Amino acid sequence: NKTWVLRSRPVGDIKDGDLELVESPLAPLADGEVRARTIYLSLDPTNRIWMSDVDAYLPPVGLGDTMRGGGIGVITESRFDGLQPGDVVNTGLAHWALYNTLPGASLAKLPTLPGVPLTAFTGPLGATGMTAYFGLMDIAKPKAGETVVVSAAAGAVGSMVGQIAKIQGCRVVGIAGSDAKCKWLVETAGLDAAINYKTEDVGAALDKHCPDGIDINFENVGGEIMDAVIARLNDFSRMPLCGLISTYNATDPVPGPYNFANLLMRRTLVKGFIVIDYFPRFPEGIQQMAMWLMEGKLKFETDIVQGFENAPASLSRLFEGKNLGKLVVQVSDE
Ligand code: NDP
Numbered sequence: 001n002k003t004w005v006l007r008s009r010p011v012g013d014i015k016d017g018d019l020e021l022v023e024s025p026l027a028p029l030a031d032g033e034v035r036a037r038t039i040y041l042s043l044d045p046t047n048r049i050w051m052s053d054v055d056a057y058l059p060p061v062g063l064g065d066t067m068r069g070g071g072i073g074v075i076t077e078s079r080f081d082g083l084q085p086g087d088v089v090n091t092g093l094a095h096w097a098l099y100n101t102l103p104g105a106s107l108a109k110l111p112t113l114p115g116v117p118l119t120a121f122t123g124p125l126g127a128t129g130m131t132a133y134f135g136l137m138d139i140a141k142p143k144a145g146e147t148v149v150v151s152a153a154a155g156a157v158g159s160m161v162g163q164i165a166k167i168q169g170c171r172v173v174g175i176a177g178s179d180a181k182c183k184w185l186v187e188t189a190g191l192d193a194a195i196n197y198k199t200e201d202v203g204a205a206l207d208k209h210c211p212d213g214i215d216i217n218f219e220n221v222g223g224e225i226m227d228a229v230i231a232r233l234n235d236f237s238r239m240p241l242c243g244l245i246s247t248y249n250a251t252d253p254v255p256g257p258y259n260f261a262n263l264l265m266r267r268t269l270v271k272g273f274i275v276i277d278y279f280p281r282f283p284e285g286i287q288q289m290a291m292w293l294m295e296g297k298l299k300f301e302t303d304i305v306q307g308f309e310n311a312p313a314s315l316s317r318l319f320e321g322k323n324l325g326k327l328v329v330q331v332s333d334e
Helices: 044-051 127-140 156-166 178-188 202-209 223-230 261-266 275-294 308-314 316-320
Strands: 001-004 019-023 033-042 070-080 088-090 100-103 147-151 172-177 193-196 215-216 231-242 269-272 300-308 325-329
Touching: 001 223, 001 308, 019 308, 033 308, 100 202, 127 156, 127 215, 127 231, 127 275, 147 156, 156 172, 156 215, 156 275, 172 178, 172 202, 172 275, 178 193, 193 202, 215 223, 215 325, 223 231, 231 261, 300 308, 308 325
Parallel strands: 147 172, 147 215, 172 193, 215 231, 231 269, 300 325
Antiparallel strands: 001 019, 033 070, 033 100, 033 325, 070 088
């Protein structure tokens, strides 16, 4: 087997040597276990959180331990009655490994959906799709005609949030870091407007594109972008607090939002959430997202990097904004 092991806790950006590629023999399976060969390894901003010794929603990966992560795998050996070699599964919270040994009872065989590629199970039908679906539908509860703003709008979560909000009949404005992403958001994903925060004055652009204020802020980024949105929220607005990616590599304490008081004045509902808490409801979310996908109502992109050896270096794509849609590493053939 080959696995990526955490050797040192990154300070700021991940650097060479923080993770080490290690070879080890595969142990025989115990009763109830299966072995899955990784096809796609999911790379997520939260991988960076797990590498730090911070009080997060899961304990950090220990030094000397295999890096935590999931993706799509195919069963190669099984000592669990419910899964056979050849079955394709979402490995959930597994490891950065060519082969994962997992309890079969925690896995489910993925269905084959007409016209839907396997990579959809890393994006719209995976954890990021469920983050978008439940964060928006369960927390923000959008109503037709409302104005929704989403940051990191062309990423895995954001690209789904924007389109689900459009399906709900909302006016949707996305914030992203390049003209190409903004073009994709308007022309392919069908958003009403997109703002390039690297070249535009975000506040002025929000004033222009949200003439009736903002009812829902799906927050993925934090920092100045979040502040500009908070300043323009409407009364009784909702703000699913999904992520704060602009802070994950910070080495100094990060100040709170400058416009914090506006959350009081506007009676905004701010709710932090972690998608794993929605795990029991995933079937409901996956079913709805699969319907929309098959009806052609959801467009999605996958940013595929080839080669397991490139996993740690590819994580920086998320922090440099190089990915359009869901970032994965293709570890082996489908
Ligand atoms: P994305 O595919 O959106 O990739 C991250 C994107 O963030 C980049 O493409 C980049 O796009 C943008 N970004 C990076 N750094 C900055 C910065 N300093 N300022 C502004 N934008 C930045 O990743 P995900 O969809 O997986 O995750 C999006 C957010 O959702 C993250 O904050 C993540 O932690 C969070 N998340 C939360 C979950 C939960 O359960 N609460 C579950 C999954 C994700 P750009 O070109 O626009 O800069």
